[in-house]
Amino acid sequence: MRKLKHALHPMPTTDETLLLHLNEAIATIRDKDQLFKVVTTKLRLIFPFDLIGINVFDETLQYKRLFLRDYYGADEAPALPDGLEQFSPVAGTPLEVLVADPRVRQFTPREYMANYPNYAPYNKFEKLGVTHLTAVPLHLGGRLAGFLTLASRRNPNLTPADEKLLEKIGSLIAVAVTNTLAFEEVARREQERSLQLNITNALLSIKQREPLFRAVAGALSQVVRFDYFGLRVQRAGRQEPFEGFAEFSRSGDGPDAPLLALDPNRQNGLNQLDTSAMYQQLNDLLKVPGLYAADDFRAQAQRYPLLRHVYEEYGTRAMLIVPIWQRADGAAVLMLASPNPTAFRREDLATVVALAPQIALALENLFAFEQIEELKAQVEQERTYLVDEINTSARFGDNSGTFIGNSPALQLVERRIGLVAPTDTTVLISGETGTGKELVARELHNASPRHARALIKLNCAALPAQLIESELFGHEKGAFTGAVERRIGKFELANGGSIFLDEIGELPLDLQAKLLRVLQEREFERLGGTKVLHSDARVIAATNRVLADEVAAGRFRADLYYRLNVFPIELAPLRERREDVEPLLRHFIQRLSKRLGKPIRQVRPTDLAALQAYGWPGNIRELEHVLEQAIIVSQGTFLEFAGFAGSPLMLAATAAPSARLAAAPIKTLREQERDHILVALQHTGGRVSGAQGAALLLDINPKTLEARMKKLGIRRTVGVEG
Incomplete structure (x- = not known):
C-alpha cells in the first residue's frame, strides 16, 4: 500500500514528515506502556505487522531484556514464555547473529532459527502463522542499544527505501526507549531511597526478633515479589544462630500480605535438619x-x-541471595x-543489595537491645543474689581470717592462688571442714579478670537431690510440682563470673x-526447657572428702574428678599450722569484740598454750x-574459756603443761570428729537443728x-552412744 502511494504521489519530504510526527509523538513520553502504544499505532499505519517486540541490551551487549511486546489477535496467539522481562544472556540465542551484524533484516522464522531449533521464545512462530520477520537495530x-522486531503473517514486501526509513525510525525509538529506561531508573532509585528511609525509621524502633523479621519481609515485599523469605545471622560467641524462614502469603495480591508459618528460629520443617552444617557447606555461595x-x-x-x-520440599526454582555482612565476628x-x-x-538483586545496609543496621540495633536487656536481667539477678548473700552474712557472720598467719602451709596456698587466679582453669580446693575453702574460692575470684562479675555459690550438701538440679541449671514454669515461675539457675547467673560448688563430693x-x-x-x-543455654x-x-577414694568406691565419676582436679589446692588443718593460732x-x-560490742580482753599465756595444743577438729571455724x-x-x-561446755581447754586439760599435752595419746580424726559432735550436742541439750x-x-547442714x-x-540423746 505504502509503495503504491510513493509511485502515484512521489513526495521527497514524506519520510521526513513521518519521522517528525513520530518524534513529536514520542519525544515527551516517559511512561513505557504509553510509549509502546504510540509506537505501535504509528508504525501500523505505515507497515503491516501482527506482533511487535523491543529488546534492549546492556552496555556490553552480552545480556538482553524484552522491553516491550504486543500482538494483534490475542485470542489466537498465546503469550510468549515468561522470563523475558529480566536480563538473560545473548549468547545461545538468534539475537547474537543480529548483534554481530546490526542492520535492518528480513527473514523467515525458519531462516532466523536455523541454528537455534530449541530457542523457546520463537519456536511457536510457525504455529502462530508467522511467516516473515523484520529486525530493526536501535x-x-x-552504540547498539537494542532491536525492534516486527512479525507478520504475510510478506510486507519492504523496499530498500522502507528499510532506510525503518532504520531512522529505529534511532528515534532508541532515544525514546533510553529516556524511558532512564526515567524508570530514576523513579526506581527514588523509590529505593524512600524505602531505605522508611525501613530505617521503622526498623530502628523494633526491639524483638519476630516483629523485626516481619517488618523486614514486609518492607522488601513492597519492591520485590517473593514467596519465601529467609534470614540467618551467625555471631561469634553465639552457638545458636538467629534463623528465620517464612512463607509469604499473596492472598488478595497486596504488597502488605501477611507472613504465614512464621517461627524465627528454625521453622517450616528445617528444624529437623542440621542447618548449621548445611550453611557451612553453602558458605562460598553466601559470601x-x-x-x-x-x-x-x-x-x-x-x-x-x-x-x-x-x-524438593518447597518446589523452589529461583533464589535471590544477599549477604548482609560477612566479617570476622560472624x-x-x-x-x-x-x-x-x-x-x-x-534489578531486584540490585534493589535488595542497596537495602542491605539498612537491614544490617536494624539487626545490629536489635542485638544491642537484646544485649542491654540481658545485661539488665543479669545485673538484677546478681543484685538479688548479692542482697541475699549480704543478709546471710549479716545473720551468721563470715569466716574471714583464713589468710591470717605466716605458716609455710598457708604461704604455699597463697602462692598457688596467685598462679592460677589470672586464668580460667578449673580449681579443686580440698581440706577439712572449717579450713576456709570458701574464702580461698573468693580470693581466687577477686584476683581473677572476672572480679567485676559475681561469685555464685552453691553448697551441694545443703539441698535435697531433687532441688540441686534446679539450683544449678534453673527450671521453666511448670517443670515440676511447685514450679510456679521460671527460675534462673546458678550457672546461668554466673555467666561471665565464677561459680563455687562447695561440698562437690555430695553431688x-x-x-x-x-x-x-x-x-x-x-x-x-x-529443667522443663528445650533451649540450649551457654x-x-x-x-x-571444694570438698572435705578425698575424691580419689570416692572414685575408687564408685561414689564419684572418674571423668568428672579429672575435669575438676585440673589445679588442686589443698588446705592444711589448723593442727598442722599451730603457729597460725595466735595471729x-x-x-x-x-x-x-567490735561486732558484739564487748571490750577487747587479753588471753592468758597458759590459755594460749592450751589453744595451740588443741587438735581443732573444726579448724578455723571452730576457733572463731x-x-x-x-x-x-x-x-x-582476761577471756575465760573454762566456763562453758565445749571449751577446748577442758578437752586439752588446761592446767597441764605443754609437755604433758604433747605426751597425751593422739586421737584419730574419726575420734576427734565424734568427740567434737558430742560436745556440741551437750552444749545444745541434744538439739540438732534450729536456731539453738x-x-x-x-x-x-542439719541433714x-x-x-x-x-x-x-x-x-540424738546426749551422752548415749550407739
Missing part, C-alpha cells in the same frame, strides 16, 4: 550477592544439601525464594553427669566460735550432721 550515539534460577538453581541444588531440600545473609523460575530480575551421680557436660561443652538446659562461668569446686586468735578477738562464746561470757580482764541446734553451732552422727554411731 542505535543511540553510534557474594547472587541470583539463581531455573537450570542454574537446579545445578546449585544438586551441589548443596540445603538448596536441594528447599528445591555473618548474616538474606534469601528470597520462589517456585517461579523467572520470579526475580537483576548425686546423675547430676555429676550433667555437671560434666557443662564443664566439657559449656551448655545446659533448664555459660562462660569459671568453676571452682588468728588476735584477729578474731578484734573483729568479734570458741572465741565468740568466750567474748560473750567473759567479765574480767548443734548444726548451727558446727556450721554445717549432713545427722548423716555423720549415724555414721559415727551417735544417737
Whole structure:
C-alpha cells in the first residue's frame, strides 16, 4: 500500500514528515506502556505487522531484556514464555547473529532459527502463522542499544527505501526507549531511597526478633515479589544462630500480605535438619550477592544439601541471595525464594543489595537491645543474689581470717592462688571442714579478670537431690510440682563470673553427669526447657572428702574428678599450722569484740598454750566460735574459756603443761570428729537443728550432721552412744 502511494504521489519530504510526527509523538513520553502504544499505532499505519517486540541490551551487549511486546489477535496467539522481562544472556540465542551484524533484516522464522531449533521464545512462530520477520537495530550515539522486531503473517514486501526509513525510525525509538529506561531508573532509585528511609525509621524502633523479621519481609515485599523469605545471622560467641524462614502469603495480591508459618528460629520443617552444617557447606555461595534460577538453581541444588531440600520440599526454582555482612565476628545473609523460575530480575538483586545496609543496621540495633536487656536481667539477678548473700552474712557472720598467719602451709596456698587466679582453669580446693575453702574460692575470684562479675555459690550438701538440679541449671514454669515461675539457675547467673560448688563430693551421680557436660561443652538446659543455654562461668569446686577414694568406691565419676582436679589446692588443718593460732586468735578477738560490742580482753599465756595444743577438729571455724562464746561470757580482764561446755581447754586439760599435752595419746580424726559432735550436742541439750541446734553451732547442714552422727554411731540423746 505504502509503495503504491510513493509511485502515484512521489513526495521527497514524506519520510521526513513521518519521522517528525513520530518524534513529536514520542519525544515527551516517559511512561513505557504509553510509549509502546504510540509506537505501535504509528508504525501500523505505515507497515503491516501482527506482533511487535523491543529488546534492549546492556552496555556490553552480552545480556538482553524484552522491553516491550504486543500482538494483534490475542485470542489466537498465546503469550510468549515468561522470563523475558529480566536480563538473560545473548549468547545461545538468534539475537547474537543480529548483534554481530546490526542492520535492518528480513527473514523467515525458519531462516532466523536455523541454528537455534530449541530457542523457546520463537519456536511457536510457525504455529502462530508467522511467516516473515523484520529486525530493526536501535542505535543511540553510534552504540547498539537494542532491536525492534516486527512479525507478520504475510510478506510486507519492504523496499530498500522502507528499510532506510525503518532504520531512522529505529534511532528515534532508541532515544525514546533510553529516556524511558532512564526515567524508570530514576523513579526506581527514588523509590529505593524512600524505602531505605522508611525501613530505617521503622526498623530502628523494633526491639524483638519476630516483629523485626516481619517488618523486614514486609518492607522488601513492597519492591520485590517473593514467596519465601529467609534470614540467618551467625555471631561469634553465639552457638545458636538467629534463623528465620517464612512463607509469604499473596492472598488478595497486596504488597502488605501477611507472613504465614512464621517461627524465627528454625521453622517450616528445617528444624529437623542440621542447618548449621548445611550453611557451612553453602558458605562460598553466601559470601557474594547472587541470583539463581531455573537450570542454574537446579545445578546449585544438586551441589548443596540445603538448596536441594528447599528445591524438593518447597518446589523452589529461583533464589535471590544477599549477604548482609560477612566479617570476622560472624555473618548474616538474606534469601528470597520462589517456585517461579523467572520470579526475580537483576534489578531486584540490585534493589535488595542497596537495602542491605539498612537491614544490617536494624539487626545490629536489635542485638544491642537484646544485649542491654540481658545485661539488665543479669545485673538484677546478681543484685538479688548479692542482697541475699549480704543478709546471710549479716545473720551468721563470715569466716574471714583464713589468710591470717605466716605458716609455710598457708604461704604455699597463697602462692598457688596467685598462679592460677589470672586464668580460667578449673580449681579443686580440698581440706577439712572449717579450713576456709570458701574464702580461698573468693580470693581466687577477686584476683581473677572476672572480679567485676559475681561469685555464685552453691553448697551441694545443703539441698535435697531433687532441688540441686534446679539450683544449678534453673527450671521453666511448670517443670515440676511447685514450679510456679521460671527460675534462673546458678550457672546461668554466673555467666561471665565464677561459680563455687562447695561440698562437690555430695553431688548425686546423675547430676555429676550433667555437671560434666557443662564443664566439657559449656551448655545446659533448664529443667522443663528445650533451649540450649551457654555459660562462660569459671568453676571452682571444694570438698572435705578425698575424691580419689570416692572414685575408687564408685561414689564419684572418674571423668568428672579429672575435669575438676585440673589445679588442686589443698588446705592444711589448723593442727598442722599451730603457729597460725595466735595471729588468728588476735584477729578474731578484734573483729568479734567490735561486732558484739564487748571490750577487747587479753588471753592468758597458759590459755594460749592450751589453744595451740588443741587438735581443732573444726579448724578455723571452730576457733572463731570458741572465741565468740568466750567474748560473750567473759567479765574480767582476761577471756575465760573454762566456763562453758565445749571449751577446748577442758578437752586439752588446761592446767597441764605443754609437755604433758604433747605426751597425751593422739586421737584419730574419726575420734576427734565424734568427740567434737558430742560436745556440741551437750552444749545444745541434744538439739540438732534450729536456731539453738548443734548444726548451727558446727556450721554445717542439719541433714549432713545427722548423716555423720549415724555414721559415727551417735544417737540424738546426749551422752548415749550407739
